[in-house]
Amino acid sequence: MEKRALSSKAQSEHIIFNEKVKVPVYPKERFSFLLSKIPKGIKEKIFYFYGDSFLCEAAAKEVIARLKKEKTITYECLHEEDIDETILIEKLLNISLFSSEKVIWLKNFFSFSYLNTEILKKTSCYIIITSKEDVSPDFLKKLAIVVDFTVKASKDEQEIWQKQVMFSILEKVNKKITSDAQKLLLNRIGFNLFALKNYLEILINYVGEKEFIDETDVKLLVTPIKEEAAFEIGEKLVQGDIETALNFFKNLLEQGFHPLAILAMLTKELKSLIEAKILQKEEKIKFSPSFTYQDFLKITYPEIKQILIGFHPYALYHLLKRASRYTFKELCSIQKMLLKTETIFKNNLKAAPYHLEQLIIFWCRIAK
Structure with missing residues (x-):
C-alpha cells in the first residue's frame, strides 16, 4: 500500500x-x-x-x-x-x-x-x-x-452506495433488476440502505424463479415509505434488532411523521397481531410459519381474506408470520407498555420521541 x-x-x-x-x-x-x-x-x-x-x-x-x-x-x-x-x-x-x-x-x-x-x-x-x-x-x-x-449527502454518492448494496444482494441469489424497476425502487424508498435491503429480500422472495425483478413487481410491493410505514415498522420490531428498529423510527421522524402518527401505527400493528394470534390460537385458519407465500395463497388466504379485511395478501402473509413469533402473553405485555406510553403522551407530548424509543426497545426485547 x-x-x-x-x-x-x-x-x-x-x-x-x-x-x-x-x-x-x-x-x-x-x-x-x-x-x-x-x-x-x-x-x-x-x-x-x-x-x-x-x-x-x-x-x-x-x-x-x-x-x-x-x-x-x-x-x-x-x-x-x-x-x-x-x-x-x-x-x-x-x-x-x-x-x-x-x-x-x-x-x-x-x-x-x-x-x-x-x-x-x-x-x-x-x-x-x-x-x-x-x-x-x-x-x-x-x-x-x-x-x-459516512455517506455524504450528495445525491451522486448516495446513488453509488445504493447500487453497490443492491447489486451485491441480487448477485448472491442470481437475480437481476430492470432499469425502470431500479429507478422506481430507489425513488420510492429514498436513501435508506436498511429499507433497500429489506425490500429487495421481499422482492426476491416474491418473484420466485423469475430471473428479473421488473417495474410491475416494485409497483405492487414497494409503495412509498410513508404509505407502507405500518407494514415496515412491524417487520423491524419482530426482528428484535433494537438498532435497526430505532434507525427506522428516526427515519420516520425525519420524513415528517408526528410521534402521535407513529404511536397510531404501533397501535394498529399490535391490534392486527392480536387478531391474527387469536385466529391461530383458536385454529380458525390453517397456517404454519414454514409456509411459503405460494402455500399461503393456496391454503390460508381463501379462509382469511373475509376475516382480516383491508390487507394486501403479501402483507397478510407476513402479519401471520410475525404473529407466530409472539406468545399471547408477550402481546399482552406489549399492550400494557403501549397503553402506558399513550397515557404519558396525553400529559407530556414534548418528551414523546424519548418514550416512543423506550416502547420500541421494550418491544424489540420481547421479540428477540
Whole structure:
C-alpha cells in the first residue's frame, strides 16, 4: 500500500504487510483492501467503524466471516444498552476455553470511558466497534484500524452506495433488476440502505424463479415509505434488532411523521397481531410459519381474506408470520407498555420521541 501523508492530530501508525502506514482514518472505499489483508497482513486486532449504520454492520459481519475462514474463533455481539463496565472488562479479559481466539463486536457503542489503553493491550480478543458517529478517544485510534463509513449527502454518492448494496444482494441469489424497476425502487424508498435491503429480500422472495425483478413487481410491493410505514415498522420490531428498529423510527421522524402518527401505527400493528394470534390460537385458519407465500395463497388466504379485511395478501402473509413469533402473553405485555406510553403522551407530548424509543426497545426485547 502506498504511504500517504495526511495531517491529523491523531495520526495512527499501522503495519500492513510489514510496511508502516500513517493514516488517521481509512475511507470506506479502502475497506475491501483492508479486508483482504485480515488476519495475516494486519497486526491490529481492533477495528473501529463509524458512519452509516448499514455499512458499518455489513463491514463488521464481513470481518467476522473473514476471521472464521482463517481461524477457530468464538463470536459475541454486545449492544450498547446491555453493556456496563464490569461486564465489558470481564468479556475482554476472559480467555475462551473452547477456541483459540474470540471476537467481540460492540454494536452502536459510545461508552468509551469503559476502555483504556491498558485494557486494550491486555486483551487477546479481536474487537469490532461500530458507531454512528466518530466519538472515539485518540488512544483508540492509535490501537485500531479506523474506517469512516459516512455517506455524504450528495445525491451522486448516495446513488453509488445504493447500487453497490443492491447489486451485491441480487448477485448472491442470481437475480437481476430492470432499469425502470431500479429507478422506481430507489425513488420510492429514498436513501435508506436498511429499507433497500429489506425490500429487495421481499422482492426476491416474491418473484420466485423469475430471473428479473421488473417495474410491475416494485409497483405492487414497494409503495412509498410513508404509505407502507405500518407494514415496515412491524417487520423491524419482530426482528428484535433494537438498532435497526430505532434507525427506522428516526427515519420516520425525519420524513415528517408526528410521534402521535407513529404511536397510531404501533397501535394498529399490535391490534392486527392480536387478531391474527387469536385466529391461530383458536385454529380458525390453517397456517404454519414454514409456509411459503405460494402455500399461503393456496391454503390460508381463501379462509382469511373475509376475516382480516383491508390487507394486501403479501402483507397478510407476513402479519401471520410475525404473529407466530409472539406468545399471547408477550402481546399482552406489549399492550400494557403501549397503553402506558399513550397515557404519558396525553400529559407530556414534548418528551414523546424519548418514550416512543423506550416502547420500541421494550418491544424489540420481547421479540428477540
